[in-house]
Amino acid sequence: MYNLKKLQILKRKISNQKRAELGFFPSPIYKLDNLSAKYDVNIYLKRDDLSGFSTFGGNKIRKLEFLFGEILEQGAKNIFTYGATQSNHALQTAIACRRYNLNPILYLVDVIGEGISDPKANILLDQILGAEIEIIDFKEDEDEFAAMYRAKEESKKYAQEISETEADYYLIPPGGASPRGTLGFVNAYLEMKVQEFENDLNFKNIFHATGTGGTLAGLTAANRFMNDGLKVHGINVSHKDDSYLEEVAELSTAALKLLNIEFELTSSDVIIDNNFVGEGYEIPSAEANRAVKIFAENEGIFLDPVYTGKAAAGMINYLEQEKLEKGSDLLFWHTGGTNALFAEKTILGDLLKR
Incomplete structure (x- = not known):
């Protein structure tokens, strides 16, 4: 049972933080009746894909509310961020910029190597928004992390060139994964937790997709600080080594420190499953595509092959392997990203194969 006093401390402290209005919250939670019957557990869905304020919501909107709280106070006009060409975070950053009449500048790594001559999905929407886009191609023997680091270095130089002072620009890390x-x-x-109480639920496990780590870090920070009994499972969508556990723990600790809460998390507090990445980021897997079809055919819910499909593949594997308690309450956190269903075929793979 969680510590109610600590929950109230968190609520009070976070209410004092600067925050822009970007999303429609709380996002809904409801039961997936057909999948619940199929797997003999009570599966609930948290719909952050419906978080707004545009049609294209997702988990990054939550992070951007707090980031833009600082951006607006700082008075920055040029807002830089990073990701792959089909980055959900980059798109949502550009949308947030237009909400507040700011200039979005996106440095996007061409992970799948198809360029943007025939723009689809998120990169098409980025262009409709009028975002300034810089495409970063891989150099020889360079992986996505090295390319992303180079993008950040190049963008900082450009930011300094076009800005009179440091206050004129703001650099948002990939995925908004800052404290x-x-x-x-x-x-x-x-x-x-409020929705859980109001609906008389008792979640034992949460499953969600983890990439840059900010979503997992925030959920884990609150979970561990409150001494809550449920498990927060981050299903990885890209290859990471064991240092990722420590990175997420450090991000959790740093976020709580912003709230003037001294509470240190360690790698042992973080739950990550690396078994459903497949060949890599933005590379489809048979397990993820199967999960996408299971959700669509049983519930009419669309997932995507890059993020939520891989997270759902992990959850379904746990259910099929009977690793979760029968009859228990389980939450799948839909973090958005269904735009990827309209992206390049390289990302979709054999999704339509029977």
Whole structure:
């Protein structure tokens, strides 16, 4: 049972943080009746894909609310961020910029190597928004992390060139995975606990997709600080080594420190499953595509092959292997990203194969 006093401390402290209005919260939670009957557990869905304020919501909106709280106070006009060409975070950052009449500048790594001559899905929407886009191609023997680091270095130089002072620009890390961005999911955890109480639920496990780590860090920070009994499972969508556990723990600790809460998390507090990445980021897997079809055919819910499909593949594997308690309450956190269903075929793979 969670510590009610600590929950109230978190609510009070996070309510004092600077925050822009970007999303429609709380996002809904409801039961997936057909999948619940199929797997003999009570599966609930948290719909952050419906978080707004545009049609294209997702988990990054929560992070951007806290990041833009600082951006607006700082008075920055040029907002830089990073990701792959089909980055959900980059798109949502550009949308947030247009909400507040700011200039979005996106440095996007061409992970799948198809360029943007025939723009689809998120990169098409980025262009409709009028975002300034810089495509980063891989150099020889360079992986996505090295390319992303180079993108950040190049963008900082450009930011200094076009800005009179440092206050004129703001650099948002990939996925919004900074301590301030992570507060979005500390707050989301509190939102979920209210819904759990109001609906007389008792979640034992949460499953969600983890990439840059901010969503997992925020949920884990609140979970561990409150001494809550449920498990927060981050299903990885890209290859990471064991240092990722420590990175997420450090991000959790830093987010709580922003709230003036001294509470140190360690790698042992973080639950990550690396078994459903497949060949790599933005590379489809048979397990993820199967999960996408299971959700669509049983519930009419669309997932995507890059993020939520892989997370759902992990959850379904746990259910089929009977690793979860029968009859228990389980939450799948839909973090958005269904735009990827309209992306390049390289990302979709054999999704339509029977």
